Amino acid sequence: MNVRDSEIVAQLLTQQGYRPAPEISEANLIVLNTCAIRAKAEQKMFSFLGSLRTHKEKHPDVKICVLGCVAQQLGDTITKRMAHVDLVVGTQQLYQLPSLLEDPRNRVAVELLEDFAIPEIVSPETEPDHPSTQPPSASRFVTIMQGCNNFCAYCVVPYTRGREQSRAKEDIIDEIEQHVARGVKEITLLGQNVNSYGSTNPVTADGSPYSFAHLVRDVAKIPGLRRIRFTTSHPKDLSPELIQCFAELPTLCPHLHLPVQSGSNRILTLMNRRYRREAYLALVETLKIARPDIAITTDIIVGFPGETETDFADTMALLESARFHGSFSFKYSDRAGTSAQSMPDKVEETIKAERLRTFQHRQEKISLEHNQKYIDHIVEVMVESSRQDSLMGRTGTNHIVHIAPTDTQFSPGELVNLRITHAGPHALRGAVAPAHS
Numbered sequence: 001m002n003v004r005d006s007e008i009v010a011q012l013l014t015q016q017g018y019r020p021a022p023e024i025s026e027a028n029l030i031v032l033n034t035c036a037i038r039a040k041a042e043q044k045m046f047s048f049l050g051s052l053r054t055h056k057e058k059h060p061d062v063k064i065c066v067l068g069c070v071a072q073q074l075g076d077t078i079t080k081r082m083a084h085v086d087l088v089v090g091t092q093q094l095y096q097l098p099s100l101l102e103d104p105r106n107r108v109a110v111e112l113l114e115d116f117a118i119p120e121i122v123s124p125e126t127e128p129d130h131p132s133t134q135p136p137s138a139s140r141f142v143t144i145m146q147g148c149n150n151f152c153a154y155c156v157v158p159y160t161r162g163r164e165q166s167r168a169k170e171d172i173i174d175e176i177e178q179h180v181a182r183g184v185k186e187i188t189l190l191g192q193n194v195n196s197y198g199s200t201n202p203v204t205a206d207g208s209p210y211s212f213a214h215l216v217r218d219v220a221k222i223p224g225l226r227r228i229r230f231t232t233s234h235p236k237d238l239s240p241e242l243i244q245c246f247a248e249l250p251t252l253c254p255h256l257h258l259p260v261q262s263g264s265n266r267i268l269t270l271m272n273r274r275y276r277r278e279a280y281l282a283l284v285e286t287l288k289i290a291r292p293d294i295a296i297t298t299d300i301i302v303g304f305p306g307e308t309e310t311d312f313a314d315t316m317a318l319l320e321s322a323r324f325h326g327s328f329s330f331k332y333s334d335r336a337g338t339s340a341q342s343m344p345d346k347v348e349e350t351i352k353a354e355r356l357r358t359f360q361h362r363q364e365k366i367s368l369e370h371n372q373k374y375i376d377h378i379v380e381v382m383v384e385s386s387r388q389d390s391l392m393g394r395t396g397t398n399h400i401v402h403i404a405p406t407d408t409q410f411s412p413g414e415l416v417n418l419r420i421t422h423a424g425p426h427a428l429r430g431a432v433a434p435a436h437s
């Protein structure tokens with residue numbers, strides 16, 4: 001979501017005549033997009049802003065602007081602590097950045113509306129040209145909804161991105177068609193919780209019911225689009241209709257990121273996740289039946305308030321049952337305003353670190369075991385970087401594949417068949433197989 005927001009800001013500024021500076025030291029405007037999901041991301045922001053203080057003293061005309069979730073949450077706390085920051089812009093005001101920059105009296109714009117709709121200024125028509133050194137990307141993000149109504153106990157997102165709002169289906173299809181007309185081959189549909197797309201506001205012109213599964217089916221009909229991905233899914237909203245899409249739509253990539261967060265039912269309840277581990281594991285089984293080659297990845301939080309050794313053992317046991325292809329795992333981090341912040345029995349930092357190590361160690365082994373199964377198999381890879389010194393692509397299962405040097409010239413977005421020769425826990429290596437399309 002943040003990458004996409006940064007793209008939108010670059011696009012808006014380009015329309016105003018701004019051009020990317022080759023170096024931060026040469027910029028007239030420095031825009032920092034921020035993440036509030038864990039305390040570390042927020043600390044990084046303050047240390048980066050601190051490092052700009054002397055630069056601003058020497059170049060008072062340079063404008064420094066902070067965007068995103070930390071901006072949304074902290075508002076004028078940022079300008080008070082960092083007086084050299086000119087402008088703080090929240091998650092919904094980002095679209096007004098150019099006009100906010102025009103008046104130096106604007107310092108903090110962080111209003112959060114209940115019924116915010118993503119403005120229609122993000123048409124690919126006006127996307128900035130890529131610098132000539134970089135080929136145009138064959139893969140693009142398309143936001144289909146924003147905000148979140150789930151209020152997981154640990155999570156700051158409902159407070160920083162506001163209430164869930166889905167974009168009109170026609171606008172989404174139109175945006176994707178424009179991308180495809182410009183050579184894009186892969187689309188990732190984005191939302192905090194894509195599975196509830198269309199459930200909180202009407203997304204069709206006549207107001208008829210339309211779900212995420214409907215959207216995926218309609219996107220799959222767009223000629224020329226070779227790959228569809230989406231992120232992120234909440235297990236409680238993963239519908240049988242969507243699982244059926246994995247069985248029926250060859251362009252829907254066989255990868256699903258399905259954050260489970262914990263393997264303990266007690267902790268899942270405390271987290272307000274609204275599913276049980278048994279239901280999650282049943283989903284995993286159903287998905288594997290629908291699409292036997294599917295790779296499932298997840299997010300895990302260790303050391304949520306009250307997590308005991310027994311709860312953590314449940315998470316480790318769930319890892320053994322689900323055998324995720326990969327995961328992102330985090331130590332629980334207290335976030336202001338969330339319900340977990342005031343929960344008792346906070347877990348000690350050293351215990352969190354130890355549990356994280358234990359989890360990651362086991363996950364790494366499982367990932368490697370999965371990846372070794374691809375050795376000697378032919379996989380289809382979409383080329384991402386075609387530079388001879390860093391030839392690489394991605395499988396439908398979202399594995400990165402480094403491509404052995406070859407005389408064949410590839411371009412980004414091309415689909416190539418590779419024979420896998422090596423496997424590590426995080427990436428594969430492959431060589432061009434005889435027939436490639």
Ligand code: 5AD
Nearest residue numbers: 154155259299300330331332333335
């Ligand atoms: N502490 C640690 N991890 C968190 N995440 C979200 N909030 C927190 C928090 N307070 C993790 C979740 C989520 C991912 C994007 O970040 O696992 O799925």
Ligand code: SF4
Nearest residue numbers: 148150151152155157
């Ligand atoms: Fe946060 Fe839960 Fe919403 Fe995901 S579903 S953004 S974890 S509140």
